[in-house]
Amino acid sequence: MKKLKNNLLKKPAEKPGTLNKEYSFFEDVYGVVRQIPKGRVTSYGAIANYLGTKLSARMVGWAMNAAHSAKLKVPAHRVVNRNGMLSGKAHFATPTLMEELLAKEKIIVEEDTIISFEKLFWDPAKELGL
DNA sequence: CGTGTGACCGGCG
DNA sequence: ACGCCGGCCACAC
Numbered sequence: 318m319k320k321l322k323n324n325l326l327k328k329p330a331e332k333p334g335t336l337n338k339e340y341s342f343f344e345d346v347y348g349v350v351r352q353i354p355k356g357r358v359t360s361y362g363a364i365a366n367y368l369g370t371k372l373s374a375r376m377v378g379w380a381m382n383a384a385h386s387a388k389l390k391v392p393a394h395r396v397v398n399r400n401g402m403l404s405g406k407a408h409f410a411t412p413t414l415m416e417e418l419l420a421k422e423k424i425i426v427e428e429d430t431i432i433s434f435e436k437l438f439w440d441p442a443k444e445l446g447l
Numbered sequence: 448c449g450t451g452t453g454a455c456c457g458g459c460g
Numbered sequence: 461a462c463g464c465c466g467g468c469c470a471c472a473c
Contacts, residue, residue: 361455378454405454408464
């Protein structure tokens, strides 16, 4: 249980009203997603929950939508919905890319759904500590 | 500054 | 079991 969490979680909060373009809610999401261990997966809701906005898992999805714009690569393929379905695969370069990336990590996908999703599930709030 | 929308989630008919 | 609807937050127009 490493306590390397807070390195990426500091809130922008520099100045109220001064929005930092370099930093945003997206960066928070990316920070968490990048910490997902290889071969593990998590859900939008789990990330949202970890960031404190659990009722707004949609925002996480929105962030992933812009993940391709992130400077650093974001392993968006490790993020699925709570059913373990590859809901975002359509947003990858190719329809099969997400599944292939997961396959490289020994994650088996069938019918757009991750097998043994519950076992592979990685909860940031639990693993990183809340 | 108002409105729409989204790779979600959970509840209710 | 299945489908619809509302909510929540940030961002683009």
